[in-house]
Every structure is written in structure tokens, then in C-alpha cells.
Amino acid sequence: MQDLIIIGGGLAGCEAAYQAAQRGAKVKLFEMRPKVPTKIHQTDDLAELVCSNSLKSNNLDKASGLLKWEMRRLDSLIISAADASSVPAGSALAVDRRKFAANITSRLENHPNIEICRDEITEVPSTPAIVATGPLTSEKLAASIQETLGGGFLNFFDAVAPIVDADSLDFETLFHASRYDKGDAAYWNSALTEEKYDELREALLGAEKAEAHNDEDVPYFESCMPIE
Template sequence: MRTDIVIIGGGLAGSEAAWQAANRGAKVTLYEMRPKSMTAAHKTGGLGELVCSNSLGSSDPITAPGLLKEEMRKLGSLVIRAAEQARVPAGSALAVDRDQFSSMISQSLQAHPNVRILHDEITEIPSDCVCIVATGPLTSDKLSQAIAGLTQSNHLFFYDAISPIIDADSIDMDVAFRASRYGKGEDDYLNCPMDESTYTRFYEALLAAEKVLPKEFEKIPYFEACLPIEVMAERGKHTMQFGPLKPVGLEDPRSGRRPHAVVQLRTENAHRSCYNIVGFQTKLTYGEQKRVFRMIPGLEGAEFLRYGSLHRNTFINSPQLLHTTLQFKSRNTLFFAGQLVGVEGYTDSAAMGGLAGINAARCLAGLPPVAPPPTTAHGCLLAYITSTDPCRFQPMNSNFGLFPPLSSPVRDKERKRRLIVERALKDHAAWMTQSGLS
């Protein structure tokens, strides 16, 4: 066995993994194929290059993304440190100067005595070392084939088809009703009934709504099994009524009649704290999703924990394949990290990279791997990606709907979130101390 940790991918996850592992005494070899082999989206060979937005999301400490950043900060995150040094004005969001941000990450890793950076493409996953695969949504074709061979091809996905997720507390339960079609199954579904005029207005709004234009490398035919909801609408006024808005088998208990159309919401977790709008994968812009989907009866005040999307994103079926330590179940010296494990967003990807780096260093040193408790921002993300139903697994970003409920119910939303944050930081600090990470 090699005596260094091999990390494949020099994006945010790979860079954070290298930093965390190297700071814990491990020798690291970080492979980044750019600039020798470029992707369809990257422009440079710099580590941590941002290819989409220059924002790492909210830094407000009383938000789930802000809490995740604070936990990363306490772990000595390179990504958070570089972002704060390269910060540009963006209100409560942590936005950065892209070039400065990438330069700081590159320089920090180049200067680290335990890190060696090689700009070569890796096409096979090495088996003679502790290895972290953190190649992100633009994983090369050859390495994708190697991952598919390792994980079995049916556990590797190349496109997200994501429906929005709504905070349960923001759903009007005087309108939505619990039921499963034909009375089969449990009451995990919430149903939002539409009459004919409401359905017509919703249909027309979908047709007129602004869409996100696909990037050049994303221009492929849609899969019939996961058409965007607005594409269904474009195929005819009644198409959605034979798809996700079909009313058959359902009766509105308030009217005693079958609605003209029904939007179903499916619980995302055992706590019933967040609900997925079934079949609503979409290319609508975030602003349009909020406007149009709030036309659905019962969702007029909906708070979106995750917006819908449909885009290129290579990721594995983590519930089938990974432990909560991000170790591959069939090989404990292999770790996966970043968007590849099914998280969304820069910060979430970097956070998973950091945990993989910590555990890879522990593995190399003969120490047991660690995982933060699910009451923390890191821990609830890990719980989601490793314990969700594998048949319904889709990437997720950090949000309050993932956290376990408080021991005593709290109705005030702001106070509830403050208590979740306080509990998370307390439990995170205790975990760091117990794991020897302080």
C-alpha cells in the first residue's frame, strides 16, 4: 500500500479534503486533470475554480447554509477561509472574487509541505492506497466508466431531475388533505386540489414562465420518465392531468368530490418536516418557481427548502454505496466526496470533502473513522445521503428540513431555528472534542 492519500479532483471538495488530511499529518497527492484536459465548463487549471455562481450561499448564522459554514470554520476549512479573504459585497451571501478565491486555494495547497499536486487525468480508481474520489458533476467520461464499473452502472447517474421541497410548516393544512390514491398505503401524501379555473390559470402561468437556458454540454433530449413539468404543459393542456396532477383515486374530504386536478406532496423524511412536490422537476428560474408554484392551492405561503432543477450532474446512489463516514461499503480505504455523493452547492460539496479528508487521514493512521451527529449541519446531510430510500434518492442541499425535531415543539419559526442552531453548535463542539478534532 502507498503511504500517501490519493485525491482525485481539485475542485472545492478535493481541495478541502486535501487540506483537512494534510493538516492532520497525512501525505497527500492531489490529482487535477486541468489544464491538460479541460471540461466543458472550466476556464483555468486553478484549484477550486467556480464555474457557475460566485456565491457560496448565505452566511447568516441563523440559516442552514450559514450554520454549515460555521461548523466548517470550526474545523479549520480552507474553502471558508479563502472565501472570506476573497469576499465581495453581496448582502448576507458569501460571494467571492472568483480569481482571488481560486488563487488563494491553489497557493495554500501548493505551499503545504504535505501536499503534492499533479495535473494529470486519472482514468482508473487506484486500489493500492487510501483514495478519495471528488471529481464533481463534470467527471470525465473515462473516470465515469471506472466509477460505473465499481458501483455497478445502475448506481451512477448523470442528470439531476429534482422537484422542489417545501417546509411542512408553510403548507396550508386547511386546504391540503392527507390521502393515498384509492386508499392504498399510508397517509404520507398531502394532496392540493385544483378546480378547473385554478388549473387553467396554473397551466397558463407555466407556459409563460421564464426558463433556465441549458449550457451547451447539457443540451440533450429529455428523458420521458422525468420530463420538466413545464414541458408536460407544452404538450397540451390536459397532459399534466394524466401525469403528476392526475386526480384519479382521490376525493377531497371537504367537498366529497374528486378534484379537477391534484398536486401531490410526498414526505421527505421520518419527521415529516419537509415535502417534495411530486413530479415537479423543472427548468423554471428560482423566482418563477416561487411565483408559479405558489398558485397551487395550499402552497400560497410555501417556503422552498430546495428549488427544482434538471441539469447535468454525475452522482452515485450513496444510500446504496456509502457509510455515514463517506467510505465505500465494499472497500473501506475508498472515499467519495463532494457533489458526487449527492449534495448540492459549493459549500455542501466542500463540507463533504472536508469530512472525507478527515476520515481518510484517520484511516491512514489506523484510527476509526468519525461522523458528526445528525443534529449538526454536517451530520444531517450525511444522514440524508446515506439513509434516504435508494429508489428515490436525489441530490440535496443543506436546509432546516433535514434536521431532527427539537425535543419540545416550538411554533415561532425564528426561535425554532435559533434553537436548532444552538443545539447543532453545541453537539458539533462536543463531537470535535470527543473525536480529537479540536
């Protein structure tokens, strides 16, 4: 039986590799890092989260919560690792980034049916394969994908969640509360008077703005634009 080739060691690629291997397939999982680094990743681990550490709601009345319930019943590697590395987040499933990625990396490295290949794939394979390289696909492979599909890409620019230095916070003025009055009180909150709110708004409007790295027609995702 021919090995199943999976390109990309992100969430989708890791889940695909695990599910195939669990069903007896011999899998070669290709991840270009650390041989070919990206501008975003900070480690060499598989399934490194480069945006939010939240996997959204666990509540079954939410689509994302129902999906997680189904994934748990189907022995999802990603959800299993998330549960094992979860941190307090009210009704949401949030994870410790490093523990989450380390858990997945270790389980795939030690799976008897999976071989992890730290090499860059620059062309879409001619044999059946799963391409799961995501938005940080290398330029050569991206060009090959575009040539294979014979068209342009569909994309948008998703904001990066802002990270605040804990040492800069005055915890004497903060309080714990849940989000949307659901789940545990696991989030730090700051109560602002109308005057303080107006000051914050004016400071944000007058702050230095980051220029787009590419052209000016960046397709921003309007539903996810935190302050950066």
C-alpha cells in the same frame, strides 16, 4: 506511510487534501486540468467556481450559515479562502471567483505535505483513495466509477447562473437594495411597472429557446432554473 490519493481539484478535493495534510498525511492531489480541459472551466486553478459565486447565507438561523460557522471553527480551507476573497452580498457569502480559486491554489501548492499532480486518472484506484471529481468527471473515469459501483448514476441538470454585461445596464434606473431585507444593500435592483413587467414576460416567453444537448429526458433541478 502511504500517500493519500485524492482525485479531483474542486471544492471537496481541495478541502479533503488540506485537512489530511494538516493532520500530517502526505497527499497526492490529482487534477486533470490543464492537460485534459473541460468545456466549462476557464482557468487552470484549483477550486474554480463554474456556477454561482455565492456560498449562500452567513446567518446562523440558516442551515448554510450554521454550517459555515462550524467550518470556520474547524479551519476550513474553503471558507477561509471565501472570507479572504468575499465581495458585498448582503447576508450571503459571495466571492471574487478568481481571487478565491487563486487563494486555494496557492495555499495547496505551497503546503509541504501536498503534491499536486496535473494528470488524468482514468480508473478508480485499487488502494484507498478519495474520488471527488464531481459532474465534470472525464468519460474514462466515469465509466470506471460506474463499473466499480455496479449501477447507474444519480444526477440532475443544474442551471448556469446568467451573466449580464454591465455595459448593457442603465444604472440611472437601478437602485441598491438587500435581498429579503437582510444585510447590506449590495444588489442592483430594477423597479418595473405592471406594463413593463408584462412586456418583459412576453419577451421571455417569445425568446429563442436553447435545445437540450443530450436527450429530452433531462432531469432539470426545479429549484434552480434562472433565465438562460
